[in-house]
Amino acid sequence: MSVDKSSVRSLSLEREEVAQLVETVFRAAGWSGEDATVAADCLIGSDRAGHASHGIGLIPMYVDTIKAGNLKPEWKAETVKDDGPFVVIQGNRALGQVTARDATLKGIETARTHGIALVSLINSHHVGRIGHYGEMVARQGFVGMFWVNVHGRKPTVVPFGAREPRFSTNPHCVAIPRAGADPFLLDFATAEMAVNKARVAHAKGEKVRHGTLLDHAGRPTDDPGVLWASPRGSIATFGLHKGSGLAIVCELMSAVLAGGPLVADQSEAGAILNNMTALVLDPRRMAVGEEPIEAATDRMVAWVKSAAAADGVAAVLTPGEPEQANRARLGTLVEIDPTTWGDICKAALRMGLSEADLPRPA
């Protein structure tokens, strides 16, 4: 591990040593080696994609949840409907990186057979970065669309026109394969800011764009601390009424479709829970033209990128490119802010690991 000189606040660690630590934490809590590897892959993948909000910085919160008895290794997901292209998986609040990986694999397998699959994973523990599952689908040559709600705790996001929260950061993701490039990947929270990004900003002592967050009285602010104050503040939806509408669509598609819990039904579970509906589609069953979808997507991406960049913008990017660029920049490393790293180390010690298990500065 070394301190990144370009930013005194950022630590760099080798991916492999971080993976070993994360896997050891999950194994110490009772998960199998395979499940621990799946969870570590997803969490570290999020950091490496540039989304620290859904990376290893979640471990202290997960450890709190485990210690409180609200996330247990013996809890497993089960398929409750497997009817041609329609699949419903009851998540039973099991470890979300595993339940969502399995639901995504089931979607790919089902779409191979039927051309299309609609898989609802309901009432899972937090599944992390949705783009991780979008990338799994697109790398197998399928198109993926995901709608996700967040429940298990009080709502954090204010609907358009309101001043008190009614739902949470409900992410949406679309992944489309490309020829010889990482997938087109649109993956975002329908809130102006994911709660965990506010957590990272708060940990770094940074302000956020004014109006992204609202204080407890519904007044716009730039202080991420309002989300940890009492009474608590809240987050605006992105894109005014349109983002607010999409947030509700995520709730409806992920919960109502298969009968999963709405945020209104279950907001005191002591854990962050997700429902996730995935539509997986085989583009080869749809196309009537000669050009494969991957090549046509490449052409569209090139067309968008050919637009002259606005003043102050180095290059026009398309969804998925910032994540690819971040992975390329990091090489074999993971970056983390020192406060969050300290919290992860404390959480690992609370799970019974010793100081010797913690990666050391070089």
Ligand code: NAD
């Ligand atoms: P974000 O605001 O960083 O937006 C990310 C998306 O925008 C990506 O598709 C990215 O490729 C694209 N993008 C970024 N900069 C771009 C540019 N200059 N030009 C073109 N495209 C660009 O993401 P977010 O809303 O903060 O969400 C972060 C992560 O949090 C996501 O991975 C999401 O799945 C995850 N999340 C998970 C949950 C959950 O409960 N599991 C809840 C909320 C968010």
